Amino acid sequence: MERGVHDRGGWPTDAPIDRTEHELADWELRMDAIENVLEKRGVMNTDEMRRGIESMPLEAYEAASYYERWLFTVETILEEKGVIAPGEIDARVEA
């Protein structure tokens, strides 16, 4: 049965579990805050947020860190709802 990129319980692997902790970077704290504000304001909800992460292509999902996945889904859902235009964030970053 086909399973989503996130639905990985029971996948065989020999890789050890990475239990290392790291200090959260400023952008990660900000990412958390932005997502929570968007939920509190009713712009998006937790289930949409999860769906956005689950829609990531496998390679992007594998390569992304926890909050990079949050960034992906917030951008995806906000574009879907027309809050931001496709590519708008990238364009602002480059400007």
Add this chain to the structure above:
Amino acid sequence: MTFAAGDGVRVAERPHTGHHRTPGYLKGKAGRIARVHGTFTNPETRAYGEDGNPRLRLYLVEFDGSDVWPASTRSDHVYADLFEHWLEPVS
């Protein structure tokens, strides 16, 4: 179909397109109701911007680890929160 604590259940082994919160590794596995959590909005519709109504009954389901992980020799239990429409009765 409504379940009570102790009832035997099997997780429906059906594919699903789109967001859902039933883990693939539990589909088709049999367990028992450990607790009735109450009713909650449906994440399968909320994930597409809807309000998630009508609310659905959510259960804590207990599985024997050896049923979930056949190669395991441990006596663990696996617990998962599963919505009613993913559960089938097992006698």
